[in-house]
Every structure is written in C-alpha cells, then in structure tokens.
Amino acid sequence: MSYSRLIQAVFFAGSLSLFASPVSALNECDFSFDVDQESSALPAIRRRAEALRGYWRPIREAPDDVQQVARFIGRLDVCLVTPDGKPRTIDVGGSSRTLESPYVTTCTAALLPGNRLLANRHCFYEETLVKAGFRHVQEARINFGYIDADFTDEVLTFHVSSREVAQDEATDALVMQILGGDANERLGGHIPMVMETRATPRRALTMIHHPRRQPQRFSSGTCQIHPDQSDLPESSSLLRHVCETDGGSSGALLLDARTLAVVGLHNRAGLRPDGSGFNGGHKIAAVEAALNLGFEERKPAAAKAPDSSEVDAALALASAMAAKDKIDREAELNLVLQDFPDTRAANLARSLLEADRKKDAVKKAPPDRVVIGNFVDADAEKKDTQGPVVVEIIEDSVDVPETECDRLAADPMDRQKIDSVAGFYDMYRIDVSRAIPACELAVQRHPAEPRLNFQLARALDADDRYEDAMPYYQRAQAAGHVGSMTMIGWLYQNGQGVPKDYAEAERWFRKAREAGDVKAIEALAYRYRKGEGIGKDLEAAARLYRQAAEQGVLSSIYRMGWYHYEGAGGVEKDYAKAARWFRQAVEIGNHAASLWYLASMYSNGQGVAQDHSESAAYTFRAVLAGHSRALEQxxxxxxxxxFRRELQRFLKKHGAYDGAIDGVIGPATIAALDAVFDTMSCDPDGGRPC
Incomplete structure (x- = not known):
C-alpha cells in the first residue's frame, strides 16, 4: 500500500557505505499499513497478543486530552538489512524463524521539539536481530495520524535518519532526526515536555502505542505502575508496569493518567500468561539525565524550605490550642496574631477567634433562629425571599454533624472520624474531583474542626497537591488531630511539598505513635523495610507490621499475609496463616491485593483446599476492586x-454479561470484564467512592 502525503526527504549520499561491511544490492523495503498478525522481533520476539487481546482500545475512544497528546505519537517503521542482502534464521525461545532481508519491524515513537523522535535503542539495534546479521538500517519512516486501517489518506509520513542523533544503552533510549520536512509545524507542536519524577506503585498510567502494527491504540484501565516498583531503590532507572503491550509497543511513553506528564519509556514485555511478572521500562527522568531532551519536572509549586517563623508560629498556635481555660486560649491566640502576623498559624488563629465569637453569638440568640448578616430573623428559613440572602451557618465545632466531606474523604483508621461514615482506607480511591470542593466548603463553614481540615488535606494529598495539603495537615494537627502527625511525616519522608528529610519524618512518626496513631507504627515499619533514613531491617519491619496489623491497620494486615506467603522478614512461610491474614484484610476493607492472593491460593491449593469456584469468586471480587493482575488472569x-464458567456466572449475576455460560473467554466475556473493571463499582468499605 502506498503512503499518503509522504514527506520526501533527502538522505545522506551513500549513508549505508559508512558501515564497515559493504552492503549488496538492496531490495525495496516493504512498508505498508497491513496489520502484522505476528509480533515483531521487538522486544525479544515475544508473542503475547492472544493473552492480551481486548486490553487496548482505539485512540478515537480516548479522552480529548489523551487524543491531543496522541497527535505527536506515531508508528515508527524500521527497515533492517543484512550486509549481503540474504535471509537469516533467528532462534527465539527454542524455535527457529527465517527472516527475509530487508526486514521491516515497527516501534512507537514520540515527537520532540526540533523535529526529533524518541524511541527505544533496540528499535534500531535489537540484540537478536543484530546477532543474526541485521545490523544496518536501510530506511526508517514515522507515521503520524494512523488511527484507522481503512482510512490512511490523512496519515502524515516523514523519512527518518537511518543513523541516530543520540542514544543511551543503559535506558534503551534512542533519538532520531526527521528529514526533509517540518513535523513540528505540520502537527502544531510536540509532546508536552513535562515529566513526573515519582514512580509511585499503583500509580495509574496511560500508554499510546501501535501494538502489532495496528492503528493507534491507548491503554488505560489496567495500566499502572507495578506494586513491586517499591522493591527497587529510588536511584534505579528501572520502571515496572502492567500496561498491556505487544510487538510494536516498544518506545511508547508511559504517561501519568491524571496529568499526562511523562513518567517513563516502555521497552520490554515481561508479563507472563499466569498474570505474574511485569513489563519493563525506564523512568523518563533517567532518560532526560542521559540525553538532555528538555523535559522539565512537573511540580504543583516550587518546594520551599520551612520558614523558621512559620515553625515558631505553629508551636505557639499548638500551645494556644492546648489551653484548657477559654480566657487563656483567647489570650494566647491573640498573641499568635500579634507576634506572627503574616503566618499561616496567624490565619488559623484569626479563624479560631472568629469561630469562638460566632459560637458565643449563637448561644446568646433565642432558640430556633438563625443568624443572617448582623441581624436575627426568626422566619428566615420559611421566607420565600426575592433577592439573595446569605445565611451564615454557625455550629459548635466540637460537635459538627456529618458533612459531604466526611462521606467522600474520611479515613476509617482516623480516631476522630465521625461514626456515621465508613471512609476509604486507600487515599487514592478518593474521588478528588468531588471531595476537594466538598471539603473546602466544609472547612469554610467549620474552620476549627480538626477532622475536616484533615480530610481536606487528605483529598489534596491524593491529588498530588502536597504544598496545598501541608497547611491543612498542620491546622488539623495544631487543633489536636493525631493522624495528621503521621501524614506530615509521610510528606517529609517522600519529599512531597517539602524538602525530603528522613530525620524530620521519623520525629513526626514517633510523635504520632506516642499520641496513639497506629498508622504511625506502619510508617516506621516501612522505613525499616525500605531502609530509608535508617538501616534496612526486614525483621524489625515485620515486628512493627504485626503490631499495626493486630490493631487493625488494613495494609499491615495484608503485609502480614504477604510475609507468611513469601516466608520473608524472619516470618515462617505458612500458607494457612497467610490465607487467614488475607481473609481478614478482605473482611475489613475488601483489600484488592488480598483478594487476588486468595484467588491464586484457591486455584493452586496453597493453605486452603483447591477450589476453582472459590478462585473465580475471589478473582471476580478483585476485578471489582480494581486489581489489574486479577483482570489479566x-x-x-x-x-x-x-473457573471460566464460574467467572461468567458472576459476570451475568452482576448484569455485565448476557452470553452463554460456556467457559469460552471470547470478546463478549472480555468486554464484560473490562466494563466491570472500568466501572469501579461503588464499595465504600473497599475504598471506592460512591
């Protein structure tokens, strides 16, 4: 098939003669838009299309902002040849395959400023092919706008230099130059040169790519950073993920699903048919450090070192809040205003004094009346007013009733949580688009209420707005909220919104533990497990995780199951005990990873009697809870x-599937599983917003 709107390029004369070995007469490269039904030789000639069918979706179905980025991502076609132009046989996984010369393979590449392209180094120099003799790039082309196999007239194709501009073997990164045309001008720009330097486990990702030479696809729902990313040191460039890929996906960018900042560069497959393992890539920060591409770190705001006056003001405010006598409290709050007039603590002190004044006004007002402006109207709630009337809601902050903020952002482990709501164990399950405005309104109405300030901070934290979250954590802590101490410690531990400071983090964690926050015990366990700011000690970590688990901390309960399952940290390997811990995590919080482990254990008869029906039940629940590996399985x-029949029964009972219970995992069953996973059905106890 001919290429439409081919941008003609002038190649360097005799470019192939630059190679040490002479190349015989060249055949024409077979470039086309035909879909390759077999995976390409990149990476390592892996075939995973059958196991992964149905995961990625056409780019036309992507959100508008993803489609905007996709304009600058294209299919890279690379024509490789042997020095003598003869076929070569390659061995992959114990089987042989003969490749003709020229041989065309595909990758995915992203458009940078200056008409440069970023992809994987192995798109030109794949080890298996190089060993077989495919050492020379005869021709390369990049195709933008290939989104439909039936409509290729609008595809924009450019020639690409057959020699790289730059490469970095350590991160498998390659930079190429577009020749003979201005892609930046024709497409109106380039990919956003913004990168996310944090590789947080389970961070949701989006990937735009051309698997199996297909028209452009995007992966989202199951696409995330693998939980085992936490096992790597922060200094490692490696990035583990579970985004669905196949030959042709090499070189695809891994984007933060929320901000679309670039997180990494995909380069290899690794997920196994049983759902274990992970795909690989490299952090874009490491690629940037090696090649100086021009990416800038995404930051909500520049991190600032804490101002000493702010620290002193916070201490003074804490002292004022601790005063038991109302007169003393008022006097000390006024001193905060006087001594630290332009600090956050002064703003909170002002709000607290105003709240006290309004509470006194309510106590003096006759019953069944509301305060409106500066006068009292006994019939305010009954009037059909013609103009806008602002009713200022005034309630005693000691007994603030349930709010929408409580329903959307509470933490089940918060000792000061209101009893009438369940809350979300996993902060990242909070629906921040609803929770943040609800909590902002609640805090405006009740500025002195510790739990509301904490919940607003938690929602902002979940939205990666760390600098915005910190003052609300501090306000809550100053007002006596214990759990806020642990969260302040985490911000220092991770360097989020403040400079990373392990000593300061430990100080807050220990202070919170002494005050009775059991989640602080888990935080200390994490430090020992990771060896961050302290000597790595897996056995000490296991002891602390057990203490936290025995006091009901959900993630520590799961961690104890994991310790017994793996036999790690000095804990005996005992599948039966592991199953008991996992069940407890499921009963308390519908813990997704625990559901997945139980599904696997029932499938294999580990610590429980083998039962494929139970395995299907736990797998289905794990999919409902948003566990990507359960969806893959x-x-x-x-x-x-x-197992397959039972899974179809659960899907039918859930209303997602109306096909036959035949055990065939076909398109209808896969679509139903995707629908269940993407819906993320309401389950407040499992940490899913309602």
Missing part, C-alpha cells in the same frame, strides 16, 4: 474450564 483463555 480473568481474561486468560487457558485457565481451568470450571
């Missing part, structure tokens, strides 16, 4: 038939 076509 559920889609596998070669599992036990009973």
């Amino acid at each position: 559920a889609k596998m076509p070669n599992t036990v038939e009973l």
Whole structure:
C-alpha cells in the first residue's frame, strides 16, 4: 500500500557505505499499513497478543486530552538489512524463524521539539536481530495520524535518519532526526515536555502505542505502575508496569493518567500468561539525565524550605490550642496574631477567634433562629425571599454533624472520624474531583474542626497537591488531630511539598505513635523495610507490621499475609496463616491485593483446599476492586474450564454479561470484564467512592 502525503526527504549520499561491511544490492523495503498478525522481533520476539487481546482500545475512544497528546505519537517503521542482502534464521525461545532481508519491524515513537523522535535503542539495534546479521538500517519512516486501517489518506509520513542523533544503552533510549520536512509545524507542536519524577506503585498510567502494527491504540484501565516498583531503590532507572503491550509497543511513553506528564519509556514485555511478572521500562527522568531532551519536572509549586517563623508560629498556635481555660486560649491566640502576623498559624488563629465569637453569638440568640448578616430573623428559613440572602451557618465545632466531606474523604483508621461514615482506607480511591470542593466548603463553614481540615488535606494529598495539603495537615494537627502527625511525616519522608528529610519524618512518626496513631507504627515499619533514613531491617519491619496489623491497620494486615506467603522478614512461610491474614484484610476493607492472593491460593491449593469456584469468586471480587493482575488472569483463555464458567456466572449475576455460560473467554466475556473493571463499582468499605 502506498503512503499518503509522504514527506520526501533527502538522505545522506551513500549513508549505508559508512558501515564497515559493504552492503549488496538492496531490495525495496516493504512498508505498508497491513496489520502484522505476528509480533515483531521487538522486544525479544515475544508473542503475547492472544493473552492480551481486548486490553487496548482505539485512540478515537480516548479522552480529548489523551487524543491531543496522541497527535505527536506515531508508528515508527524500521527497515533492517543484512550486509549481503540474504535471509537469516533467528532462534527465539527454542524455535527457529527465517527472516527475509530487508526486514521491516515497527516501534512507537514520540515527537520532540526540533523535529526529533524518541524511541527505544533496540528499535534500531535489537540484540537478536543484530546477532543474526541485521545490523544496518536501510530506511526508517514515522507515521503520524494512523488511527484507522481503512482510512490512511490523512496519515502524515516523514523519512527518518537511518543513523541516530543520540542514544543511551543503559535506558534503551534512542533519538532520531526527521528529514526533509517540518513535523513540528505540520502537527502544531510536540509532546508536552513535562515529566513526573515519582514512580509511585499503583500509580495509574496511560500508554499510546501501535501494538502489532495496528492503528493507534491507548491503554488505560489496567495500566499502572507495578506494586513491586517499591522493591527497587529510588536511584534505579528501572520502571515496572502492567500496561498491556505487544510487538510494536516498544518506545511508547508511559504517561501519568491524571496529568499526562511523562513518567517513563516502555521497552520490554515481561508479563507472563499466569498474570505474574511485569513489563519493563525506564523512568523518563533517567532518560532526560542521559540525553538532555528538555523535559522539565512537573511540580504543583516550587518546594520551599520551612520558614523558621512559620515553625515558631505553629508551636505557639499548638500551645494556644492546648489551653484548657477559654480566657487563656483567647489570650494566647491573640498573641499568635500579634507576634506572627503574616503566618499561616496567624490565619488559623484569626479563624479560631472568629469561630469562638460566632459560637458565643449563637448561644446568646433565642432558640430556633438563625443568624443572617448582623441581624436575627426568626422566619428566615420559611421566607420565600426575592433577592439573595446569605445565611451564615454557625455550629459548635466540637460537635459538627456529618458533612459531604466526611462521606467522600474520611479515613476509617482516623480516631476522630465521625461514626456515621465508613471512609476509604486507600487515599487514592478518593474521588478528588468531588471531595476537594466538598471539603473546602466544609472547612469554610467549620474552620476549627480538626477532622475536616484533615480530610481536606487528605483529598489534596491524593491529588498530588502536597504544598496545598501541608497547611491543612498542620491546622488539623495544631487543633489536636493525631493522624495528621503521621501524614506530615509521610510528606517529609517522600519529599512531597517539602524538602525530603528522613530525620524530620521519623520525629513526626514517633510523635504520632506516642499520641496513639497506629498508622504511625506502619510508617516506621516501612522505613525499616525500605531502609530509608535508617538501616534496612526486614525483621524489625515485620515486628512493627504485626503490631499495626493486630490493631487493625488494613495494609499491615495484608503485609502480614504477604510475609507468611513469601516466608520473608524472619516470618515462617505458612500458607494457612497467610490465607487467614488475607481473609481478614478482605473482611475489613475488601483489600484488592488480598483478594487476588486468595484467588491464586484457591486455584493452586496453597493453605486452603483447591477450589476453582472459590478462585473465580475471589478473582471476580478483585476485578471489582480494581486489581489489574486479577483482570489479566480473568481474561486468560487457558485457565481451568470450571473457573471460566464460574467467572461468567458472576459476570451475568452482576448484569455485565448476557452470553452463554460456556467457559469460552471470547470478546463478549472480555468486554464484560473490562466494563466491570472500568466501572469501579461503588464499595465504600473497599475504598471506592460512591
């Protein structure tokens, strides 16, 4: 098939003669838009299309902002040749395959400023192909706008230099130059040169790519950083993820699903048919450090060192809040205003004094009346007013009733949480688009209420707005909120919104533990497990995790199950005990990873009697809870038939599937699983917003 709107390029004369070995007469490269039904030789000639079918979706179905970025991502076609132009046989996984010369393979590449392209180094120099003799790039082309196999007239194709501009073997990164045309001008720009330097486990990702030479696709729902990313040191460039890929996906950018900042560069497959393992890539920060591409770190605001006056003011405010006598409290709050007039603590002191004044006004007002402006109107709630009347809600901050903020952002482990709401164990399950405005309104109405300030901070924290979250954590802590101490410690531990300071983090964690926050015990366990700011000690970590688990901390309960499952940290390997801990995590908080482990254990008879029906039940619940590996396992076509039939029954009962209970994991079953996973059904106890 001919290429439409081909931008003609002038190649360097005799460029192939630059190679040490002479190349014989060249055949024409077979470039086309035909879909390759077999995975390309990149990476390592892996075939995973059957196991992963149905995961990625056409780019036309992507959100508008993803489609905007996708304009600058294209299919890179690379034509490789042997020195003598003859075929070569390659060995992959114990089987042989003969490749003709020229041989065309595909990757995904992103458009940078200056008409440069970023992809994987192995798109030109794949080890298996190089060893076989495919050492020379005869021609390369980049195709933008290939989104539909039936409509290729609008595809914009450019020639690409057959020699790289720059490369970095350590991060498998390659920079190429577009020749003979201005892609930046034709497309109106380039990918956003903004990067996210944090590789947080389970961070949701989006990937735009051309798997198996297909028209452009995007991966989202199951696409995230692998939980085992936490096992790598922060200094490592490696990035583990579970985004669905296949040959042709090499070189795709991994984008933060929320901000679309670039997180990494995908380069290899690694997920196994049983759902274990992970795909690989490299952090974009490491690629930037090696190649100086021009990416800038995404920051909500520049981190600032804490001002000593702010620290002194916070201490003074804490002292004022601790005063038991109302007169003393008022006097000390006024001193905060006087001594630290332009600090955050002064703003809070002013709000607290105003709240006290209004409470006194309410106490003096006759019953069944509301305060409106500066006068009292006994019929305010009954009037059909013609103009805008602002009713200022005034309530005693000691007994603030349930608010929308409580329903959307509470923490079940918060000792000061209101009893009538369940809350979300996982902060990242909070629906921040609803929770932040609800909590901002609640704090405006009740500025002195510790739990509301904490919940607003928690929602902002979940939205990666760390600098905005910190003052609300501080306000809550100053007002006596214990859990805020632990969260302040985490911000220092991770360097989020403040400079990273392990000593300061430990001080807050220990202070919170002494005050009775059991989640602080887990925070200290994490420090020992990771060896961050303290000597790595897995056994000490296990002891602390056990203490936290025995006091009901959900993630520590899961961690104890994991310790017994793996036999790590000096804990005996005991599948039966592991199953008991996992069940407890499921009962308390519908913990997704625990559901997944139980599904696997029932499938394999580890610590429990083998039961494929139970395995299907736990797998289905894990998919409902948003566990990507459970979704992958559920889609596998070669599992036990009973498991597949039971899974279809659960899907039908859930109302997502109306097909036959035949155990065939076909398109209808896969679509139903995707729908269940993407819906993320309401489950407040499991940490899913309602």
